[in-house]
Amino acid sequence: MRLTATAMLVLMAAVFLFSRQYLGVHPAWGYVHAFAEAAMVGGLADWFAVTALFRHPLGVPIPHTAIIPENKDRIADTMAQFLRDNFLTPAVVARRMQAMNLARAMGDFLVKPPAAGPGGAQSRIGAGAAELFAGALESLDPERLGGQVRAGLKHQLDKLEVAPLLGQMLGAAIADKRHLPLLDAIVRWAGLTLEDNEAMVRAMIHERANALLRWTGLDERLANSVLDGLYKLLAEVLVDPNHPLRGKIEEGLEKLVHDLQHDSEMREKVERMKRELLDNPAVADWWQGVWERMRTALIAMARDPDSTMDGWFGSTLAELGAALQGDPRLQMQVNRFARRTAVGVATRYGGQIVQLVSETVRRWDARTITDRLENAVGRDLQFIRINGTLVGGLVGVTIHALVHIL
Structure with missing residues (x-):
């Protein structure tokens, strides 16, 4: 020109x-x-x-x-004064925000952004959210973040009394007979363990038998009798739902449920075990490894173009947009929060923002x-x-x- x-x-x-x-x-x-x-x-x-x-x-x-x-210094002061008087005073910010339905506008954009469609803004929102999520995970110190998460979990578990909770869970499982498959599995495991260690059991019986039993060979018959009896007992417990041993186990579980909920000594013992477990350095190392694997997997998923994470983010944001569109009460709460935040920023940092503008222009x-x-x-x-x-x-x-x- x-x-x-x-x-x-x-x-x-x-x-x-x-x-x-x-x-x-x-x-x-x-x-x-x-x-x-x-x-x-x-x-x-x-x-x-x-x-x-x-x-x-x-x-x-x-x-x-x-x-x-x-006159650049005077221009800088004039620009700063204009910004202060027309944008950054709390009254002006509150008045302008009062006339805006920011929540509804946000909901409209999230539900149907401009140029929505295949490869359009909707997919870019999901991809952008996934990339932002991955960038946040990468930018934070893994050990510090993992330690903060672990400390948060530990703090919550410290406040939670687990004994009554365990008692209620176990009681509900017993009432619904959900413990029976676990009991059968334990009996089968005991039988397989006995079979795998049969030689060790025989050796233990031989060592504890006296010389007369070993000289007459009765120790071998005794070992066979003991093993046969154990195999028979386990088989009977497995096939007979009314076996007396099952009844004893049921009584023991019911007593455990009662003690977990009502016995102060048992509850204190469980709490002590919980604290010792949480304070164990091995548990901290284990959690750090678990967290690092979770963090790496989440970053890989967020950056994988074939992953559904960006679609998940997009659909989640669309659901949020629909909620903002259709819920006037939610709109009022979001708008009130945005207005208070903006007024708070103008009140607390308005002078600093204006000073930054003035000093920046002066430095040019x-x-x-x-x-x-x-x-x-x-x-x-x-x-x-x-x-x-x-x-x-x-x-x-x-x-x-x-x-x-x-």
Whole structure:
């Protein structure tokens, strides 16, 4: 745009010189000459005005030129004052936030973002949320984060009395007969363990038998009898739901359920075991390993394009958006929270934000602030030069015509 405005000024100068040679040929050349002359004057005047905002025209330090570089500190203070008076006062923030239904707008966007569809904003929201989640997990110190999670769990478990809870769970399982498969599995495991260690049992019986039993060979018969009896007992317990041993086990479990809930000594014993377990360094090391594997797996899932995590995030955000859309009470709560947060930020940090703006602009050198403002509004300023050239030419033609008419 600067080249265009300059080229138009040069063109008017060329037309001015060319038309001057033909003024006596025809009266029309006088109008052309007047247009070019006034256009040059208007273009040069507006070039001077536009240039004087940002620098000294032609490098000559004419008074009241290079206005922006010479007054950048005052501009910084004015910008900061404008920001303070129109945006960062608590009353202004509260009034503007009062008229906004931020929760509804957020819900509309989450339910149907712009350009939603395959590969559109909806999928980008999910992918962005997944990437943000992965980045947060990566940026945090793994050991410190794992320690904080472990400390939080430990704190919650310290406050939780587990003995009554275990008693209630065990009692509910017994009442629904859900413990019977576990009891059968324990009996089968005992039988298999006995079979695998049969040689050790025989050796123990042989070692404890006296010399007479070993000399007569009765120790072997005794071992066989003991093993056969144990196998028979386990088989009977397994196939007979009314076996007396099962009844004894049931009585023991019922007593355990009662003691866990009502016996202070048993509850204290369980609490002591819980505290010893939580304070055990081996448990802390185990949890750190578990947490690190969980963290690594979550990061891999979030960054895997074939994973459904980004879709899960997207669907979760869409559900949140639907809730924000359709629940006026939730909208009111979210809007109230947003309004209080914004007012709190303006009250507590408004002065610091304004000071940051002022100090940042003050720290800019004259060249920086000139370039930034000129890049922001320079195109429109060059239009002023173009318009000045054209308007000046039209004014020149008008004055030339009035002179001849009057």
